[in-house]
Amino acid sequence: MEAEDQSSKLKGTYAVIKAWVLDLYELELERICKIVEIVRARRVLVQMPDGLKRYAINIMKFLQDRLPHVLLMFSSSKSYGSCDIAFDEAMALNADLIVHLGHTPRRYEGPIPVIYIPCYSKVRPLKSLEELSDRLKDFKIIGLSSVVQHENLLSEVREALEREGFKVIIGNDPRLPPGVVVGCDYTQALSIDSIVEAHLIIAGGLFHAIGLLMLSKRPVFLLDPYRDVIVDVEKEYRRLLSIKLSVMCKALEAKTFGIIVCLKSGQFSLSRALEAKRLLEEKGYEALIIVMRDVDPALLEGFSGIDVFINTCCPRLSFDDLEAFRRPLITLYDLQFILRKELDKYVPRIR
Amino acid sequence: MEAEDQSSKLKGTYAVIKAWVLDLYELELERICKIVEIVRARRVLVQMPDGLKRYAINIMKFLQDRLPHVLLMFSSSKSYGSCDIAFDEAMALNADLIVHLGHTPRRYEGPIPVIYIPCYSKVRPLKSLEELSDRLKDFKIIGLSSVVQHENLLSEVREALEREGFKVIIGNDPRLPPGVVVGCDYTQALSIDSIVEAHLIIAGGLFHAIGLLMLSKRPVFLLDPYRDVIVDVEKEYRRLLSIKLSVMCKALEAKTFGIIVCLKSGQFSLSRALEAKRLLEEKGYEALIIVMRDVDPALLEGFSGIDVFINTCCPRLSFDDLEAFRRPLITLYDLQFILRKELDKYVPRIR
Numbered sequence: 001m002e003a004e005d006q007s008s009k010l011k012g013t014y015a016v017i018k019a020w021v022l023d024l025y026e027l028e029l030e031r032i033c034k035i036v037e038i039v040r041a042r043r044v045l046v047q048m049p050d051g052l053k054r055y056a057i058n059i060m061k062f063l064q065d066r067l068p069h070v071l072l073m074f075s076s077s078k079s080y081g082s083c084d085i086a087f088d089e090a091m092a093l094n095a096d097l098i099v100h101l102g103h104t105p106r107r108y109e110g111p112i113p114v115i116y117i118p119c120y121s122k123v124r125p126l127k128s129l130e131e132l133s134d135r136l137k138d139f140k141i142i143g144l145s146s147v148v149q150h151e152n153l154l155s156e157v158r159e160a161l162e163r164e165g166f167k168v169i170i171g172n173d174p175r176l177p178p179g180v181v182v183g184c185d186y187t188q189a190l191s192i193d194s195i196v197e198a199h200l201i202i203a204g205g206l207f208h209a210i211g212l213l214m215l216s217k218r219p220v221f222l223l224d225p226y227r228d229v230i231v232d233v234e235k236e237y238r239r240l241l242s243i244k245l246s247v248m249c250k251a252l253e254a255k256t257f258g259i260i261v262c263l264k265s266g267q268f269s270l271s272r273a274l275e276a277k278r279l280l281e282e283k284g285y286e287a288l289i290i291v292m293r294d295v296d297p298a299l300l301e302g303f304s305g306i307d308v309f310i311n312t313c314c315p316r317l318s319f320d321d322l323e324a325f326r327r328p329l330i331t332l333y334d335l336q337f338i339l340r341k342e343l344d345k346y347v348p349r350i351r
Numbered sequence: 352m353e354a355e356d357q358s359s360k361l362k363g364t365y366a367v368i369k370a371w372v373l374d375l376y377e378l379e380l381e382r383i384c385k386i387v388e389i390v391r392a393r394r395v396l397v398q399m400p401d402g403l404k405r406y407a408i409n410i411m412k413f414l415q416d417r418l419p420h421v422l423l424m425f426s427s428s429k430s431y432g433s434c435d436i437a438f439d440e441a442m443a444l445n446a447d448l449i450v451h452l453g454h455t456p457r458r459y460e461g462p463i464p465v466i467y468i469p470c471y472s473k474v475r476p477l478k479s480l481e482e483l484s485d486r487l488k489d490f491k492i493i494g495l496s497s498v499v500q501h502e503n504l505l506s507e508v509r510e511a512l513e514r515e516g517f518k519v520i521i522g523n524d525p526r527l528p529p530g531v532v533v534g535c536d537y538t539q540a541l542s543i544d545s546i547v548e549a550h551l552i553i554a555g556g557l558f559h560a561i562g563l564l565m566l567s568k569r570p571v572f573l574l575d576p577y578r579d580v581i582v583d584v585e586k587e588y589r590r591l592l593s594i595k596l597s598v599m600c601k602a603l604e605a606k607t608f609g610i611i612v613c614l615k616s617g618q619f620s621l622s623r624a625l626e627a628k629r630l631l632e633e634k635g636y637e638a639l640i641i642v643m644r645d646v647d648p649a650l651l652e653g654f655s656g657i658d659v660f661i662n663t664c665c666p667r668l669s670f671d672d673l674e675a676f677r678r679p680l681i682t683l684y685d686l687q688f689i690l691r692k693e694l695d696k697y698v699p700r701i702r
Contacts, residue, residue: 045642053653057607060639071625073612073640076650088439089642092614093621256408261424263443270444274422288411289424291396291440293644299427302404 022055026120026152029059032099033066035115041097045090047075048101052119078294080314081182082106083266085114104148104182108266121149121204125225129157133164135221135230136198141167143196145181145189145212150202150225154179157202157223169196183316184350186212193217200230207320209233210240214319214348243322244348251328251338254307256286258300262313263293272312276332283339297324310335315350373406377471377503380410383450384417386466392448396441398426399452403470429645431665432533433457434617436465455499455533459617472500472555476576480508484515486572486581487549492518494547496532496540496563501553501576505530508553508574520547534667535701537563544568551581558671560584561591565670565699594673595699602679602689605658607637609651613664614644623663627683634690648675661686666701 036044046063048056056074063072073093075086082103087110090098098114105116136142142161146154154170161168170179171188179188181201189199189212198219201209209222213233222231257280261273273289280287288306292299295313300306308328311318318331330338337346387395397414399407407425414423424444426437433454438461441449449465456467487493493512497505505521512519521530522539530539532552540550540563549570552560560573564584573582608631612624624640631638639657643650646664651657659679662669669682681689688697 050653054655056641056654057609057637057639057656061637071640073642076611076641076643076647076654078650088443089614092439092619093612093642258408260427261444263440268443286408286412288408289422290407290427291424291444292427296427299429302401303407303427304405305408 022058024122025052025055025149026122027052027059027101028117029062032063032115032117036063036067036070036097036099039097039113041070041095043071043073043093043095044097044099045073045075045086045093045095046099046101047077047079047086049079049103052102079103081184081266082108082116083184083314084264085110085266087112087265088263102149104176104180106182106266110265118148118151120152121225123150123225124156125153125223125228127228128223128225128230129160131230132157132160132166132200135232136161136166136200139166139197139219141169141195141197143189143192143199143218144168144170144202145179145186145199146202147182147204147208148177148180149204151177151180153202153225157200161200181208181212183207183211184314186215190215206231206233206236207316210237210320211316211350213237214350240319240322241348244319245343245346247322247328248330248334248338248343248346251308251330251334252341252343254285254328254338256288256305256307257310258288258290258303258306258308259310260295260313261289261291262295263291264313267313269312272332273310276310276312276335279335279339295329297326300325300327300329308338319348319350373409375473376403376406376500377473378403378410378452379468380413383414383466383468387414387418387421387448387450390448390464392421392446394422394424394444394446395448395450396424396426396437396444396446397450397452398428398430398437400430400454403453430454432535432617433459433467434535434665435615436461436617438463438616439614453500455527455531457533457617461616469499469502471503472576474501474576475507476504476553476574476579478579479574479576479581480511482581483508483511483517483551486583487512487517487551490517490548490570492520492546492548494540494543494550494569495519495521495553496530496537496550497553498533498555498559499528499531500555502528502531504553504576508551512551532559532563534558534562535665537566541566557582557584557587558667561588561671562667562701564588565701591670591673592699595670596694596697598673598679599681599685599689599694599697602659602681602685603692603694605636605679605689607639607656607658608661609639609641609654609657609659610661611646611664612640612642613646614642615664618664620663623683624661627661627663627686630686630690646680648677651676651678651680659689670699670701 090112101117102119158168169192171191172178173187173191193216200221202223204226209220213220220233222233259273259276277287311329311331315331318329441463451465452468453470509519520543522542523529524538524542544567551572553574555577560571564571571584573584610624610627628638662680662682666682669680
């Protein structure tokens with residue numbers, strides 16, 4: 001209750017301080033303070049995506065001022081999603097709370113409590129909103145989705161679409177916030193796939209729009225608030241698909257395989273690795289289990305005796321990032337087509 | 352005992368198989384098999400420096416043939432020394448043994464047993480051996496040291512020196528093998544520093560010779576078996592020292608500090624980080640604690656609000672690798688000279 005009081009006392013100055021702390025993002029720093037106080041955490045590990053690290057010192061000052069007796073530590077590791085909670089770092093540091101910034105909350109069992117603080121972009125795509133009716137003129141019913149950073153734009157874009165006469169549908173599966181998608185989970189958009197004529201997805205960069213197009217039967221348009229543009233992602237998807245297929249062809253000739261096990265909390269799957277090993281050894285192939293934190297092309301280079309890497313980590317690496325890897329990086333799903341030599345029956349999927 | 356029998360049965364074919372497995376190195380693979388069997392390990396994590404990873408698949412085949420029921424997993428992480436044992440990876444994998452290849456054994460307490468298997472280079476520096484008397488003609492008493500990979504050359508180089516009339520002394524501190532040095536521990540060479548006229552150190556690259564020169568009062572010569580050359584390292588040392596001093600000057604102007612805590616088992620020191628934080632806050636500076644596994648310049652770039660990084664990890668990074676970092680990376684020892692503004696009294700040291 002004391003935490004509650006202190007928080008409301010500070011509320012007046014909050015807007016000003018927050019604007020100073022993060023010029024381009026909105027982050028509920030007060031909420032962090034409140035939870036840290038309520039759970040009486042004494043050692044806190046803060047995790048954030050690379051884009052937020054330039055604010056680390058401002059965030060630290062803000063939190064430390066209000067939490068003078070708490071030891072705040074900041075992880076430097078890459079943080080690509082809520083599949084990537086730094087439990088191992090927190091354990092080494094004897095931390096009693098992890099504050100994970102910038103990603104959609106998801107439930108993972110772990111040895112240390114985690115609070116997820118989304119980070120909302122303040123960018124507003126004004127030009128794009130004017131171009132909606134022109135760019136989407138072939139469709140009447142639009143499925144609208146967003147990544148969590150731009151969740152705050154969903155209602156504004158919905159209204160702009162409705163003003164132009166579109167019917168707008170937003171997916172509402174209970175496991176995720178309405179309309180929100182992540183790189184490997186498009187449940188919200190796919191739940192309305194059969195009733196919409198096209199999807200509009202609000203995200204920075206092509207990544208999420210490509211992921212949705214891979215799984216959807218409808219055209220997918222990207223509204224990128226940073227570049228303030230609307231993009232049809234079909235062409236880029238076709239380009240990545242052709243790279244994927246050429247990588248799969250190359251993998252047909254492999255003799256030695258490296259099976260990557262990922263140490264990230266939400267990606268770790270030794271059972272998938274063992275399944276790949278079993279499939280490979282049944283066919284008489286050599287299979288080396290390689291343990292990695294981040295699937296880094298430079299680290300794989302060292303293993304020069306390996307022809308093909310089996311990726312049991314983030315599945316998107318094996319579609320969107322193939323150009324970064326000099327040797328094929330395929331998933332367990334892909335491997336089954338390779339071993340059966342059935343590339344003609346191949347349909348890409350995320351998991 | 353059964354393991355013992357099997358091992359001696361195989362001994363006849365051992366030399367041939369070993370040569371096939373590793374063309375440039377000698378590694379006691381039989382010893383690994385024996386220990387894995389004796390301790391009945393079922394899940395083994397193998398760790399190796401980057402240079403050995405090209406042999407990973409050969410090592411795996413050799414071990415798996417003899418240990419068919421053991422799950423062998425290979426770490427992809429950088430492995431720079433025996434300060435860097437992958438306990439966290441082994442715990443995540445539920446491994447019951449870590450096999451650490453290629454470094455000098457040292458004792459670190461950890462939750463999982465470790466076996467250290469040194470890796471001896473087969474390279475022989477023939478030309479250098481002929482040049483010894485010419486290059487070292489100003490000295491009579493030579494202190495001889497080596498990194499663990501070339502420990503097998505110590506007696507050959509000693510004999511070559513003695514044939515030419517030099518008196519040779521090899522350090523013999525009980526904590527390390529005779530004459531063997533590592534990047535942050537020159538006990539063997541320093542124990543004879545006052546009685547030799549110059550040091551000759553057998554190592555690939557300048558790193559270890561530079562480290563010894565930093566601490567020794569004698570000239571240091573490097574015998575690099577890979578390049579088959581003898582090098583006086585004074586000039587390179589002076590160059591690195593001038594970079595170090597210019598970085599220290601730059602650090603004098605800092606307002607914000609990032610204190611790096613290293614997650615590597617033998618480098619982790621939260622107490623050193625807290626000491627730095629205390630020193631900085633006493634003087635009114637802002638200090639952010641940053642947690643890292645490998646001190647990677649690219650990861651530090653993200654923290655753009657920080658002027659100077661305090662390195663509580665491998666101390667050599669803050670002397671030999673400064674050119675890789677765009678902002679000053681200083682040690683806790685260095686920080687005390689910065690805070691007292693006493694650069695004129697500065698003497699470099701490793702720890």
